Amino acid sequence: MDVRVEGSCCNFAGGGVHDPSGEWVCFRNYDSQPVDMNDWRVHDAAGHAYRFPPFVLALGAIVRVHSGPGADIATDLYWGRGTVWNNDHDTVYLYDALSRLVSRYVY
Numbered sequence: 001m002d003v004r005v006e007g008s009c010c011n012f013a014g015g016g017v018h019d020p021s022g023e024w025v026c027f028r029n030y031d032s033q034p035v036d037m038n039d040w041r042v043h044d045a046a047g048h049a050y051r052f053p054p055f056v057l058a059l060g061a062i063v064r065v066h067s068g069p070g071a072d073i074a075t076d077l078y079w080g081r082g083t084v085w086n087n088d089h090d091t092v093y094l095y096d097a098l099s100r101l102v103s104r105y106v107y
Helices: none
Strands: 003-005 024-029 041-043 049-051 062-066 076-078 091-095 101-106
Touching (some): 003 101
Parallel strands (some): 062 076
Antiparallel strands (some): 003 024, 024 062, 041 049, 041 091, 091 101
């Protein structure tokens, strides 16, 4: 499984109290096949955790996980918690369904 944080797509400093869905982290599938991300988790350095719903990331595709509320679609998933990411520094951890670290991104 080769799914990584796509830093150039992320918006860690966006959102805020009035627009929590304006903040997001992106993941791209670099694998040679679609990746079933059901029960995968993403964490920040403080331990805030999001669990992926039943979801398959297509070959070469990017999915944005928004910190705030919204309706999930194939390209955008919603955490529903408000802002998560520090504007100036944080770490994104992506774990698969077996709790193995798949990707780590520091900014």
